[in-house]
Amino acid sequence: MKKENLSKLPYKGTDDMYPKDVFEKKYIFKIWSKVAKNFGYEEYDAPLIEDAILYKVKSGEELANTQLYNFVDKGGREIALRPEMTPSLARMIAAQRNNLLLPIRWFNIGRFYRYEKPQKGRRREFFQLNIDLLGVSTIDAEIEIIQYVMKVMDEFKAPKNTYELRINNRYLIEYLFDEILKLDTELRPKIARALDNYLKMEINDFNGYLKELGLNDNQIKDILEYINWEIEDLKKIEDRSRGAKELIQLFNKLKELSITNIKFAPYIVRGIQYYTGTVVEMYDIGSSENSRALFGGGRYDDLLEIFGEAKLPAFGLGWGETTTLDYLKTYNLLPSFKSNTKVYVTLMNESLLKDMNSLSTYLRENGINTEMQLTATKLKNQLKYANSKGFPWVIIVGEDELSKGVIQLKDMSNGESFLIKKEDVIQKLS
Numbered sequence: 001m002k003k004e005n006l007s008k009l010p011y012k013g014t015d016d017m018y019p020k021d022v023f024e025k026k027y028i029f030k031i032w033s034k035v036a037k038n039f040g041y042e043e044y045d046a047p048l049i050e051d052a053i054l055y056k057v058k059s060g061e062e063l064a065n066t067q068l069y070n071f072v073d074k075g076g077r078e079i080a081l082r083p084e085m086t087p088s089l090a091r092m093i094a095a096q097r098n099n100l101l102l103p104i105r106w107f108n109i110g111r112f113y114r115y116e117k118p119q120k121g122r123r124r125e126f127f128q129l130n131i132d133l134l135g136v137s138t139i140d141a142e143i144e145i146i147q148y149v150m151k152v153m154d155e156f157k158a159p160k161n162t163y164e165l166r167i168n169n170r171y172l173i174e175y176l177f178d179e180i181l182k183l184d185t186e187l188r189p190k191i192a193r194a195l196d197n198y199l200k201m202e203i204n205d206f207n208g209y210l211k212e213l214g215l216n217d218n219q220i221k222d223i224l225e226y227i228n229w230e231i232e233d234l235k236k237i238e239d240r241s242r243g244a245k246e247l248i249q250l251f252n253k254l255k256e257l258s259i260t261n262i263k264f265a266p267y268i269v270r271g272i273q274y275y276t277g278t279v280v281e282m283y284d285i286g287s288s289e290n291s292r293a294l295f296g297g298g299r300y301d302d303l304l305e306i307f308g309e310a311k312l313p314a315f316g317l318g319w320g321e322t323t324t325l326d327y328l329k330t331y332n333l334l335p336s337f338k339s340n341t342k343v344y345v346t347l348m349n350e351s352l353l354k355d356m357n358s359l360s361t362y363l364r365e366n367g368i369n370t371e372m373q374l375t376a377t378k379l380k381n382q383l384k385y386a387n388s389k390g391f392p393w394v395i396i397v398g399e400d401e402l403s404k405g406v407i408q409l410k411d412m413s414n415g416e417s418f419l420i421k422k423e424d425v426i427q428k429l430s
Protein backbone atom coordinates (compact mmCIF):
# COMPACT_ATOMS: atom_id res chain seq x y z
CA MET A 1 0.00 0.00 0.00
CA LYS A 2 1.34 3.45 -0.95
CA LYS A 3 2.22 5.53 2.08
CA GLU A 4 0.19 8.78 2.21
CA ASN A 5 2.31 11.82 2.97
CA LEU A 6 0.91 14.29 5.47
CA SER A 7 -0.09 17.72 4.18
CA LYS A 8 2.47 20.51 4.55
CA LEU A 9 -0.26 23.11 4.70
CA PRO A 10 -1.53 24.61 7.95
CA TYR A 11 -5.22 24.18 8.82
CA LYS A 12 -7.52 26.18 6.54
CA GLY A 13 -7.60 29.89 7.36
CA THR A 14 -4.56 29.75 9.66
CA ASP A 15 -1.02 30.83 8.84
CA ASP A 16 2.43 29.46 9.51
CA MET A 17 4.49 32.38 10.69
CA TYR A 18 8.03 32.34 9.38
CA PRO A 19 10.55 34.78 10.92
CA LYS A 20 9.75 37.46 8.32
CA ASP A 21 6.03 37.17 9.13
CA VAL A 22 6.73 37.43 12.84
CA PHE A 23 8.96 40.45 12.21
CA GLU A 24 6.11 42.22 10.38
CA LYS A 25 3.52 41.34 13.01
CA LYS A 26 5.83 42.49 15.79
CA TYR A 27 6.30 45.81 14.01
CA ILE A 28 2.54 46.40 14.18
CA PHE A 29 2.23 45.10 17.76
CA LYS A 30 5.08 47.32 18.92
CA ILE A 31 3.41 50.47 17.62
CA TRP A 32 0.00 49.49 19.03
CA SER A 33 1.42 48.80 22.45
CA LYS A 34 3.90 51.70 22.56
CA VAL A 35 1.14 54.20 21.79
CA ALA A 36 -1.30 52.48 24.20
CA LYS A 37 1.25 52.83 27.03
CA ASN A 38 1.86 56.42 25.93
CA PHE A 39 -1.85 57.07 26.60
CA GLY A 40 -1.70 55.42 30.03
CA TYR A 41 -3.25 52.05 29.10
CA GLU A 42 -2.27 48.88 30.97
CA GLU A 43 -1.87 45.47 29.40
CA TYR A 44 -4.16 42.61 30.49
CA ASP A 45 -4.93 39.13 29.19
CA ALA A 46 -7.70 36.53 29.32
CA PRO A 47 -8.02 32.81 28.58
CA LEU A 48 -8.14 31.61 24.98
CA ILE A 49 -11.04 29.32 25.83
CA GLU A 50 -14.26 30.44 27.48
CA ASP A 51 -17.71 29.09 28.25
CA ALA A 52 -19.61 29.33 24.94
CA ILE A 53 -22.54 30.96 26.74
CA LEU A 54 -20.41 34.11 27.09
CA TYR A 55 -20.91 34.80 23.37
CA LYS A 56 -24.46 33.53 23.09
CA VAL A 57 -25.94 36.27 25.25
CA LYS A 58 -24.90 39.47 23.52
CA SER A 59 -22.36 38.98 20.75
CA GLY A 60 -25.02 38.43 18.08
CA GLU A 61 -26.03 35.51 15.89
CA GLU A 62 -22.95 35.50 13.63
CA LEU A 63 -20.27 35.41 16.33
CA ALA A 64 -22.22 33.15 18.68
CA ASN A 65 -23.36 30.53 16.19
CA THR A 66 -22.06 30.40 12.62
CA GLN A 67 -18.56 31.62 13.42
CA LEU A 68 -17.98 30.04 16.82
CA TYR A 69 -15.34 27.33 17.29
CA ASN A 70 -17.09 25.39 20.02
CA PHE A 71 -16.84 21.89 21.47
CA VAL A 72 -18.00 19.89 24.45
CA ASP A 73 -15.20 19.18 26.93
CA LYS A 74 -14.76 15.93 28.87
CA GLY A 75 -16.87 17.36 31.68
CA GLY A 76 -19.80 18.00 29.33
CA ARG A 77 -19.37 21.81 29.23
CA GLU A 78 -19.79 23.73 26.00
CA ILE A 79 -16.52 25.57 25.44
CA ALA A 80 -15.47 28.03 22.71
CA LEU A 81 -12.21 29.38 21.37
CA ARG A 82 -12.63 33.11 21.88
CA PRO A 83 -13.87 34.91 18.73
CA GLU A 84 -13.42 38.33 20.38
CA MET A 85 -12.15 39.88 23.62
CA THR A 86 -14.92 42.18 24.80
CA PRO A 87 -17.06 39.57 26.68
CA SER A 88 -13.95 38.25 28.51
CA LEU A 89 -12.96 41.81 29.39
CA ALA A 90 -16.45 42.52 30.72
CA ARG A 91 -16.39 39.27 32.72
CA MET A 92 -13.01 40.10 34.27
CA ILE A 93 -14.18 43.57 35.24
CA ALA A 94 -17.49 42.29 36.61
CA ALA A 95 -15.58 39.76 38.75
CA GLN A 96 -13.42 42.48 40.33
CA ARG A 97 -15.88 45.33 40.15
CA ASN A 98 -15.32 46.49 43.71
CA ASN A 99 -11.55 46.22 43.63
CA LEU A 100 -10.82 48.02 40.38
CA LEU A 101 -10.15 51.72 40.29
CA LEU A 102 -12.15 53.62 37.67
CA PRO A 103 -11.62 54.62 34.94
CA ILE A 104 -10.09 51.45 33.55
CA ARG A 105 -7.74 51.85 30.61
CA TRP A 106 -6.69 48.44 29.34
CA PHE A 107 -5.26 46.95 26.16
CA ASN A 108 -4.38 43.50 24.90
CA ILE A 109 -2.92 41.98 21.75
CA GLY A 110 -3.98 38.37 21.27
CA ARG A 111 -5.17 35.56 19.03
CA PHE A 112 -8.79 34.97 18.13
CA TYR A 113 -10.70 32.30 16.26
CA ARG A 114 -13.69 32.56 13.95
CA TYR A 115 -15.12 29.94 11.64
CA GLU A 116 -15.24 32.23 8.61
CA LYS A 117 -14.70 31.71 4.91
CA PRO A 118 -10.99 32.53 4.53
CA GLN A 119 -10.53 35.46 2.15
CA LYS A 120 -8.65 38.75 1.94
CA GLY A 121 -8.75 40.32 5.40
CA ARG A 122 -10.49 37.29 6.92
CA ARG A 123 -8.70 34.36 8.59
CA ARG A 124 -9.86 31.66 10.96
CA GLU A 125 -7.03 32.43 13.36
CA PHE A 126 -6.08 36.09 13.63
CA PHE A 127 -4.61 38.69 15.95
CA GLN A 128 -6.44 41.70 17.27
CA LEU A 129 -5.55 44.64 19.44
CA ASN A 130 -8.27 45.47 21.93
CA ILE A 131 -8.19 48.87 23.55
CA ASP A 132 -10.99 49.87 25.91
CA LEU A 133 -11.81 52.68 28.29
CA LEU A 134 -14.38 51.86 31.00
CA GLY A 135 -15.99 54.16 33.53
CA VAL A 136 -16.34 57.30 31.37
CA SER A 137 -19.89 58.05 30.22
CA THR A 138 -19.18 61.22 28.22
CA ILE A 139 -17.99 61.25 24.62
CA ASP A 140 -14.54 62.19 25.95
CA ALA A 141 -13.93 58.44 26.06
CA GLU A 142 -14.55 58.27 22.31
CA ILE A 143 -12.31 61.30 21.80
CA GLU A 144 -9.41 59.73 23.70
CA ILE A 145 -9.58 56.46 21.80
CA ILE A 146 -9.87 58.32 18.48
CA GLN A 147 -6.77 60.33 19.45
CA TYR A 148 -5.04 57.00 20.14
CA VAL A 149 -6.07 55.73 16.69
CA MET A 150 -4.75 58.83 14.93
CA LYS A 151 -1.45 58.62 16.80
CA VAL A 152 -1.05 54.99 15.71
CA MET A 153 -1.76 55.96 12.09
CA ASP A 154 0.90 58.68 12.37
CA GLU A 155 3.38 56.15 13.76
CA PHE A 156 2.59 53.88 10.80
CA LYS A 157 3.39 56.94 8.61
CA ALA A 158 0.02 56.40 6.95
CA PRO A 159 -0.65 58.99 4.22
CA LYS A 160 -3.59 61.18 5.26
CA ASN A 161 -5.48 60.54 2.02
CA THR A 162 -5.57 56.77 2.53
CA TYR A 163 -7.77 56.25 5.58
CA GLU A 164 -11.08 57.34 7.01
CA LEU A 165 -12.73 56.76 10.35
CA ARG A 166 -16.47 56.30 9.87
CA ILE A 167 -18.66 57.12 12.82
CA ASN A 168 -22.31 56.53 13.62
CA ASN A 169 -24.49 56.05 16.69
CA ARG A 170 -26.84 53.18 17.51
CA TYR A 171 -29.38 55.61 19.06
CA LEU A 172 -29.62 57.34 15.70
CA ILE A 173 -30.44 54.02 14.04
CA GLU A 174 -33.10 53.48 16.71
CA TYR A 175 -34.51 56.90 15.82
CA LEU A 176 -34.63 55.89 12.15
CA PHE A 177 -36.40 52.65 13.01
CA ASP A 178 -38.84 54.09 15.60
CA GLU A 179 -39.63 57.57 14.36
CA ILE A 180 -39.07 57.52 10.62
CA LEU A 181 -39.66 53.97 9.43
CA LYS A 182 -41.89 52.83 12.31
CA LEU A 183 -40.49 49.33 11.89
CA ASP A 184 -41.71 46.09 13.42
CA THR A 185 -39.27 44.56 15.91
CA GLU A 186 -38.88 41.50 13.73
CA LEU A 187 -37.65 43.48 10.69
CA ARG A 188 -35.08 45.56 12.57
CA PRO A 189 -32.11 43.18 12.54
CA LYS A 190 -32.64 42.56 8.81
CA ILE A 191 -32.75 46.25 7.92
CA ALA A 192 -29.74 46.87 10.18
CA ARG A 193 -27.82 44.22 8.23
CA ALA A 194 -28.89 45.73 4.92
CA LEU A 195 -27.67 49.18 6.04
CA ASP A 196 -24.33 47.72 7.10
CA ASN A 197 -23.96 46.27 3.59
CA TYR A 198 -25.05 49.44 1.81
CA LEU A 199 -21.59 50.28 0.44
CA LYS A 200 -21.01 46.73 -0.77
CA MET A 201 -24.16 46.69 -2.93
CA GLU A 202 -25.23 48.33 -6.18
CA ILE A 203 -27.96 50.86 -5.44
CA ASN A 204 -30.58 48.93 -7.46
CA ASP A 205 -29.77 45.71 -5.63
CA PHE A 206 -29.97 47.57 -2.32
CA ASN A 207 -33.41 48.96 -3.18
CA GLY A 208 -34.57 45.57 -4.41
CA TYR A 209 -33.33 43.93 -1.22
CA LEU A 210 -35.22 46.42 0.97
CA LYS A 211 -38.35 45.77 -1.07
CA GLU A 212 -37.91 42.02 -0.68
CA LEU A 213 -37.66 42.49 3.07
CA GLY A 214 -41.11 44.07 2.98
CA LEU A 215 -40.45 47.84 3.03
CA ASN A 216 -42.79 50.09 1.04
CA ASP A 217 -41.63 52.77 -1.45
CA ASN A 218 -41.89 55.57 1.10
CA GLN A 219 -39.80 53.67 3.64
CA ILE A 220 -37.16 52.95 0.98
CA LYS A 221 -37.09 56.63 0.01
CA ASP A 222 -36.67 57.55 3.69
CA ILE A 223 -33.77 55.13 4.11
CA LEU A 224 -31.99 56.52 1.05
CA GLU A 225 -32.45 60.02 2.37
CA TYR A 226 -31.16 58.95 5.79
CA ILE A 227 -28.06 57.36 4.27
CA ASN A 228 -27.13 60.70 2.72
CA TRP A 229 -27.55 62.72 5.88
CA GLU A 230 -24.67 64.95 6.85
CA ILE A 231 -23.81 66.01 10.38
CA GLU A 232 -25.61 69.36 9.74
CA ASP A 233 -28.85 67.48 9.03
CA LEU A 234 -28.81 66.11 12.57
CA LYS A 235 -29.38 69.55 14.09
CA LYS A 236 -33.09 69.48 13.31
CA ILE A 237 -33.59 66.30 15.36
CA GLU A 238 -31.04 67.06 18.08
CA ASP A 239 -33.74 67.47 20.75
CA ARG A 240 -35.50 64.26 19.82
CA SER A 241 -32.63 61.89 19.21
CA ARG A 242 -29.90 61.04 21.73
CA GLY A 243 -27.85 59.68 18.80
CA ALA A 244 -28.04 62.98 16.89
CA LYS A 245 -27.09 64.92 20.04
CA GLU A 246 -24.09 62.72 20.82
CA LEU A 247 -22.88 62.78 17.22
CA ILE A 248 -23.07 66.58 17.05
CA GLN A 249 -21.12 66.85 20.32
CA LEU A 250 -18.54 64.35 19.15
CA PHE A 251 -17.94 66.01 15.78
CA ASN A 252 -17.74 69.46 17.41
CA LYS A 253 -15.06 68.26 19.80
CA LEU A 254 -13.14 66.47 17.07
CA LYS A 255 -13.20 69.69 15.06
CA GLU A 256 -11.97 71.73 18.04
CA LEU A 257 -9.06 69.31 18.34
CA SER A 258 -8.36 69.56 14.58
CA ILE A 259 -8.78 65.83 14.19
CA THR A 260 -9.17 64.97 10.52
CA ASN A 261 -9.90 61.79 8.53
CA ILE A 262 -13.29 61.32 10.14
CA LYS A 263 -16.69 61.02 8.54
CA PHE A 264 -20.26 60.74 9.78
CA ALA A 265 -21.52 57.53 8.13
CA PRO A 266 -25.21 56.88 8.91
CA TYR A 267 -25.08 53.40 7.31
CA ILE A 268 -22.52 52.01 9.81
CA VAL A 269 -24.34 49.66 12.19
CA ARG A 270 -21.86 46.85 13.07
CA GLY A 271 -22.91 43.26 13.50
CA ILE A 272 -22.25 42.89 17.21
CA GLN A 273 -25.34 43.16 19.39
CA TYR A 274 -23.98 44.72 22.61
CA TYR A 275 -23.21 48.19 21.23
CA THR A 276 -25.31 50.97 22.73
CA GLY A 277 -24.19 54.36 21.32
CA THR A 278 -21.27 55.43 19.15
CA VAL A 279 -20.04 52.87 16.61
CA VAL A 280 -16.84 53.28 14.59
CA GLU A 281 -14.99 51.59 11.73
CA MET A 282 -11.78 52.51 9.95
CA TYR A 283 -11.39 52.03 6.19
CA ASP A 284 -8.70 52.21 3.53
CA ILE A 285 -9.98 54.86 1.10
CA GLY A 286 -6.86 55.29 -0.99
CA SER A 287 -7.11 52.06 -2.97
CA SER A 288 -9.70 49.49 -3.97
CA GLU A 289 -7.60 46.62 -2.59
CA ASN A 290 -8.76 46.50 0.99
CA SER A 291 -12.51 46.45 1.39
CA ARG A 292 -12.55 45.19 4.99
CA ALA A 293 -12.46 47.49 8.00
CA LEU A 294 -9.06 47.90 9.66
CA PHE A 295 -10.84 48.02 12.99
CA GLY A 296 -14.27 48.23 14.50
CA GLY A 297 -15.56 49.31 17.86
CA GLY A 298 -18.13 51.15 19.83
CA ARG A 299 -19.82 51.96 23.10
CA TYR A 300 -21.21 49.09 25.16
CA ASP A 301 -22.60 50.63 28.33
CA ASP A 302 -24.82 47.64 29.27
CA LEU A 303 -22.54 44.65 28.87
CA LEU A 304 -21.78 44.15 32.57
CA GLU A 305 -25.47 43.51 33.17
CA ILE A 306 -25.14 39.99 31.76
CA PHE A 307 -23.11 39.17 34.90
CA GLY A 308 -25.75 40.64 37.19
CA GLU A 309 -23.67 43.78 37.76
CA ALA A 310 -24.75 47.41 37.42
CA LYS A 311 -24.05 49.10 34.08
CA LEU A 312 -20.59 50.51 33.48
CA PRO A 313 -20.03 52.96 30.61
CA ALA A 314 -17.46 51.63 28.16
CA PHE A 315 -15.97 52.41 24.79
CA GLY A 316 -13.33 50.52 22.85
CA LEU A 317 -12.30 48.85 19.67
CA GLY A 318 -10.77 45.74 18.12
CA TRP A 319 -8.05 46.38 15.56
CA GLY A 320 -7.24 43.46 13.26
CA GLU A 321 -3.67 42.61 12.39
CA THR A 322 -4.63 40.91 9.08
CA THR A 323 -6.34 43.97 7.64
CA THR A 324 -3.64 46.28 8.99
CA LEU A 325 -0.87 44.23 7.39
CA ASP A 326 -2.71 44.33 4.04
CA TYR A 327 -3.11 48.08 4.39
CA LEU A 328 0.56 48.67 5.26
CA LYS A 329 1.64 46.47 2.35
CA THR A 330 -0.60 48.37 -0.08
CA TYR A 331 1.18 51.63 0.76
CA ASN A 332 4.66 50.18 1.22
CA LEU A 333 4.76 51.18 4.86
CA LEU A 334 6.39 48.05 6.29
CA PRO A 335 10.07 48.13 7.24
CA SER A 336 12.14 45.47 5.47
CA PHE A 337 13.00 42.32 7.38
CA LYS A 338 16.18 42.65 9.38
CA SER A 339 18.10 40.07 11.38
CA ASN A 340 18.42 40.65 15.13
CA THR A 341 22.02 39.47 14.98
CA LYS A 342 24.66 42.17 15.26
CA VAL A 343 27.78 40.15 14.66
CA TYR A 344 28.68 36.84 13.12
CA VAL A 345 31.73 34.97 14.46
CA THR A 346 33.31 32.84 11.73
CA LEU A 347 35.28 29.64 12.31
CA MET A 348 38.56 29.27 10.42
CA ASN A 349 39.34 25.73 11.60
CA GLU A 350 38.02 23.20 14.12
CA SER A 351 40.87 23.79 16.58
CA LEU A 352 39.59 27.37 17.13
CA LEU A 353 36.12 26.22 18.19
CA LYS A 354 36.75 26.64 21.92
CA ASP A 355 38.28 30.13 21.52
CA MET A 356 35.48 31.27 19.21
CA ASN A 357 32.95 29.93 21.68
CA SER A 358 34.47 31.96 24.52
CA LEU A 359 34.69 35.05 22.29
CA SER A 360 30.97 34.64 21.43
CA THR A 361 30.12 34.23 25.12
CA TYR A 362 32.08 37.41 25.90
CA LEU A 363 30.16 39.34 23.22
CA ARG A 364 26.78 37.96 24.33
CA GLU A 365 27.48 38.74 27.97
CA ASN A 366 28.12 42.31 26.90
CA GLY A 367 24.73 42.53 25.23
CA ILE A 368 25.86 42.01 21.63
CA ASN A 369 23.58 39.64 19.67
CA THR A 370 26.05 37.11 18.32
CA GLU A 371 25.67 34.15 16.00
CA MET A 372 28.53 31.72 15.75
CA GLN A 373 29.66 29.37 12.95
CA LEU A 374 29.90 25.82 14.33
CA THR A 375 31.62 23.97 11.47
CA ALA A 376 34.83 25.02 9.71
CA THR A 377 33.77 25.47 6.09
CA LYS A 378 35.40 27.71 3.47
CA LEU A 379 35.58 31.31 4.70
CA LYS A 380 34.08 32.45 1.37
CA ASN A 381 30.95 30.43 2.10
CA GLN A 382 30.71 31.73 5.65
CA LEU A 383 30.89 35.31 4.38
CA LYS A 384 28.29 34.56 1.76
CA TYR A 385 25.99 33.20 4.46
CA ALA A 386 26.57 36.29 6.66
CA ASN A 387 25.81 38.54 3.72
CA SER A 388 22.58 36.71 2.81
CA LYS A 389 21.39 36.92 6.41
CA GLY A 390 22.10 40.66 6.46
CA PHE A 391 24.43 40.61 9.51
CA PRO A 392 26.03 44.05 9.88
CA TRP A 393 29.38 42.80 11.26
CA VAL A 394 31.56 39.71 10.90
CA ILE A 395 34.48 38.64 13.08
CA ILE A 396 37.35 36.65 11.58
CA VAL A 397 40.03 35.22 13.86
CA GLY A 398 42.87 32.94 12.71
CA GLU A 399 45.81 31.49 14.69
CA ASP A 400 47.78 34.64 13.92
CA GLU A 401 45.21 37.10 15.31
CA LEU A 402 44.62 34.83 18.28
CA SER A 403 48.28 34.87 19.31
CA LYS A 404 48.37 38.69 19.02
CA GLY A 405 45.12 39.15 21.01
CA VAL A 406 43.37 40.99 18.16
CA ILE A 407 40.38 40.25 16.00
CA GLN A 408 39.55 41.16 12.43
CA LEU A 409 36.25 43.02 12.24
CA LYS A 410 34.50 43.28 8.89
CA ASP A 411 31.90 45.94 8.23
CA MET A 412 29.44 44.22 5.90
CA SER A 413 27.89 47.48 4.73
CA ASN A 414 31.07 48.45 2.84
CA GLY A 415 33.22 45.30 3.00
CA GLU A 416 36.04 47.06 4.89
CA SER A 417 38.04 45.07 7.46
CA PHE A 418 40.28 46.24 10.28
CA LEU A 419 42.11 44.80 13.26
CA ILE A 420 40.81 45.68 16.69
CA LYS A 421 41.67 44.67 20.27
CA LYS A 422 39.16 42.36 21.92
CA GLU A 423 38.59 44.96 24.69
CA ASP A 424 37.57 47.60 22.12
CA VAL A 425 35.15 45.50 20.14
CA ILE A 426 32.21 45.94 22.54
CA GLN A 427 32.35 49.71 22.31
CA LYS A 428 32.63 49.54 18.55
CA LEU A 429 29.58 47.26 18.21
CA SER A 430 27.34 48.80 20.90
Ligand code: HAM
Nearest residue numbers: 084086122123126293294295296297316317318320322
Ligand atom coordinates in the same frame (compact mmCIF):
# COMPACT_ATOMS: atom_id res chain seq x y z
P1 HAM B 1 -15.22 43.07 15.17
O1 HAM B 1 -15.73 44.11 14.25
O2 HAM B 1 -15.87 41.75 15.16
O3 HAM B 1 -15.26 43.71 16.63
O4 HAM B 1 -13.67 42.86 14.90
C1 HAM B 1 -12.79 43.96 14.95
C2 HAM B 1 -11.72 43.83 13.89
O5 HAM B 1 -11.06 42.57 14.00
C3 HAM B 1 -12.22 43.85 12.44
O6 HAM B 1 -12.42 45.16 11.99
C4 HAM B 1 -11.06 43.18 11.73
O7 HAM B 1 -9.99 44.09 11.56
C5 HAM B 1 -10.62 42.13 12.74
N1 HAM B 1 -11.23 40.82 12.41
C6 HAM B 1 -12.45 40.37 12.73
N2 HAM B 1 -12.65 39.14 12.24
C7 HAM B 1 -11.52 38.79 11.59
C8 HAM B 1 -11.07 37.63 10.87
N3 HAM B 1 -11.85 36.55 10.72
N4 HAM B 1 -9.83 37.64 10.33
C9 HAM B 1 -9.03 38.71 10.48
N5 HAM B 1 -9.38 39.82 11.15
C10 HAM B 1 -10.61 39.87 11.70
C11 HAM B 1 -14.89 43.04 17.78
O8 HAM B 1 -14.29 42.02 17.78
C12 HAM B 1 -15.20 43.83 19.03
N6 HAM B 1 -15.07 42.93 20.17
C13 HAM B 1 -14.26 45.01 19.13
C14 HAM B 1 -14.44 45.85 20.35
C15 HAM B 1 -13.55 46.04 21.37
N7 HAM B 1 -15.53 46.56 20.63
C16 HAM B 1 -15.34 47.19 21.78
N8 HAM B 1 -14.12 46.85 22.23
